[in-house]
Amino acid sequence: MHRQLACLAAGLILTGSVAAPAAADPLSTISVPPGAGSPGYRLRIDTTRLGLTVSRGGEEVLRTASDAFTFTGGVATRVRSLSREGATVVAEADSTAGRPVTLRVTPRADRFDLSWSVGGLAAGDRAAHFDLATSGHWYGGGETSEGKAQPYPLSAGVVDEPEFSPASYMMQEPYFFTSKSVGLFVRTAQPMKVALGGGRADLTVTNSAAYTSTVFVESTRRAVYDDYVGEVGKPAKSDATDAEFASPLWNSWAQYYRNIDQDKVLTWARDLKAAGVAGHTVQLDDKWESAYGNLTFDAKTFPDPKKLAADIHAMGQKFGLWTTFWINLDSANYAYARDHGYLVHAKDSAQPCTVTWWNGTAGIIDLGNPQARDWYTGNLRKLMADYGVDGFKFDTRFFDDRCATTGTLTPQDYQKLGADMTDQFDQQGAGIRTHWGSQRYGFVIRAVDADTTWDGLRTSLRRASAISADGYPFVETDMIGGSDSLPPPSREVLVRWAQAASLMPLMYASTSPVQTVDTTTGQPVVYPADTAKLYAAAVRTHAKLAGYLQTQVRQAVADGTPIMRPVYFDFPADHRFDTIDDEWLLGPALLAAPVITAGTTRDVVLPPGLWFDPHTKRVEPGGRTLHGYQAPLDTTPMFVRIGAPGWLGLVTALTH
Structure with a gap:
């Protein structure tokens, strides 16, 4: 009687399993009844070999693999006992390493908290393993590493991320969700290892005494998204201005890479203006500095940066600079930072940690040191005051796992420190690649560098979609046309990329549709005359969406609603969209279907x-496929959902 009353008080019904004699303990099955806004579910603990099975409405929606819970040198095996501590069910199990494993499951109305640890073992690797097929398609996690395929869904390919980390350059979140409306949020501030393939998902936490996670069980994937955003936080604001949503940012990277100077930048900007291709900012990327980390202009290539800024301002655009937290050893600022204790330390000594990156060998500013942060931001403010710089593109990582954190800080703490610091400045629509629970800052998030090919376009769209579905609604692709130090994109790729980007929250541009340079050969590339016209038309299309986008931005700040979102978020019963990666919804009323x-x-x-x-x-009546839709190079397929919020304004804007 007392047990029944306690269960009712917790909103649970505990029943005995009939699946197997070994699971006969009445605590082995937890039934959570449906409630207001929650579908209810049943969770069964396998006592023959510690594992979990979750079902909803009689259908299995999540199952652990046969080796459900592993640690370095061992696997959890037979359950010796089950008990309760309040609403928490506690399973004590054996392991192949001869050490006890303790699993704790705490059910709630639409989710359950799961934690397990190994007796007598200090922090190390702890892994949970899941059967992919039981859950349907898997999504989430953010970007796969640069140079690796981005499967869509994730379970359709192979994912191997041994350095899935808060310190990663990739936009990564310890959150995954499935087509059966289950979400997994791994609660860790430490690096992970993530692998999907061969019919299983392996999610490993490192440097942890326990594996702690929350599993959401909902009726729709959108509800799972809302659960996750409810845990990590929605954007408190949009960091981008209305102007930054309305027209492209022009950054010099893919146009010139490192072969940059003052005259080239002015020629590039003037060509764009003459061609009628709009923009809100011209931003110098890599190689404007005298040395990486000096935060001073190279006088040989930029003899009069103040005049350059004035010339850009005269064109009606802002002026910005790329910057990094990494200071190369040959920079004058390196010695200064080293001598003042402004650099993160190595793990095995009190000396500065040195790391290799795409521009050499460097130390990293220690964001855990307030004096170091003030020194760095002081240098940035001096550039603004002396030369008329309006804002910055912040690049590289805030921390590197090869280094030691300061005091009790974790790699995730460095994400917050970096976000707080960069939030003081105009990020000019380039945003900042901060993740792992940084949703509340409302930063623009750009997808990582992509190839200048059709594959690059598809990959960049997949990445942007994954970032948006992780709770970062202000997304953009990599630079329109791609980058990655490759030859420039073809005319068709450049135009189609601009068209796809025009149906996203923001446009991030570099390669001029007038002329550019093949930096692999040093030869100029002049595009056909109509390329700039087609590109400018895509920019105008995006401008027509400005009022609609402002409404979507306000909605995202109000409740976290993603702006660019998979179609199944709004049409959960239409499973045709489970595997479609070249269509998405922009807000509730616009279906984007660009040619990619x-x-x-x-x-x-x-x-x-x-x-x-x-x-x-x-x-057009929906619920069907338009086969062979005609889309010549001047046409971007899109459709307005009649009756959806904002649809009339869209029809007016897009037809006039």
């Missing part, structure tokens, strides 16, 4: 409802 492969036709899958086509001026 060679050719002038594509199939368009329409969700249920009525959809207005701005190009043909026709209303």
Whole structure:
């Protein structure tokens, strides 16, 4: 009687399992009844070999693999006892290493908290392993590492991320969700190892005494998203201005890479203006400095930076600079920072940690040292005051796992320190690559560098979509046309990339549609005259969406709603979209279906409802596929959802 009353007080019903005699303990099955806004679920603890199975409405939606919980040198095995501590069910199990394993499960209405530890072992690797097929398709996690494929869904390919970390340059979140509306939030401030493939998902935490996570069980994937954002926080603001949402940022990286000087930048900016290609900011990327970390202009290539800023301002645009927290050893500032204790230390000594990166060997400013932060930001403010610099693109990482943190700080703490510091400045629509629970800052997030090919375009769109689905609504692709130190994109790739980006929250540009340089050969590349016209048309399309986007930005700040989102967030029953990566919703009323492969036709899958086509001026009934939709190079397929919030304004904007 007392047990029944306690269960009712916790909102739970505990029943005995009939699956196998070994699971006969009445605590081995936890049934959570449906409630207001929650579907209810049943969780069964396998006592023959410690594991979990979750079902909802009689269907299995999550199952651990046969080796469900592992640690260095051991695997959890038979459950010796089950008990309760309040609402928490505690399983004591054996392991192949002869050490006891303790699993704690605390059910709640739409989720359960799961934690397990190994008796007598200090911090180390702890892993949970899941069967992929039981859960349907897997998504989430953010970006795969640069140079690696970004499967869509993740479970459709192979993911191998041995350095999945708060300190990563990739946008990564310890959060995954499935097409069966289950989410997994691994609660760790330390690096992870993530692998999906061969029918299983392996999620490993490092440097941890316990593996702690929350599993969401909902009716829709959008509800799982809301659960996760409810845990980590929604954006408290948008860091980008209305102007930064309305037209592109122009950054010099893919246009010139490191072969940059004052005359080239002015030629580039003037060509764009003459071609009618709008923008809000011209930003110098890599190689404007006298040395990496000096935070002073190279006088040989930029003899009069103050005049350069004035010339850019005269064109009606802001002026910005790329900057990094890493100071190369041959920089004058390195010795200063080293002598003042402004650099993070090595793990095995009190000496500064040195790390290799794409521009040499460097030390890293210790953001855990307030004096170091003040010194760095003081240098930035001097650039603003002396030369008319308006803002910055912050690049590289805030920390590196090869180094030692300061005091009790974790790698995740350095994300917060870096975010707080960079939040003082205008990031000019380039944003900052900060992650692992940094949603509340409302930064623009750019996808990592991508190839200048069709594959690069598809990959960049997949990355941006993954970032948005992790709770960062103000997303953009890599620079339009790609980068990655490759030859410039073809005319078709450049135009189609601009068209796709025009149907996203922000546009991030570099390669001029007038002319650029193949830096692999040093030869100029002049695009056909209509390239700039087509590119400018895409920019104008984006500008027409400005009012609609401002409404979506306010919605994202109000409740965390992603702006660019998978179609299944709004149409959960339409499983055709589970594997479609070249269509998305921009807010509730615009279906984007750009062409991202060679050719002038594509199939368009329409969700249920009525959809207005701005190009043909026709209303198309949904729930079907438009085969062979005609999309010559001057056409970007898109459809307005009749009756959705904002649809009338969109129709007016897109047809006038």
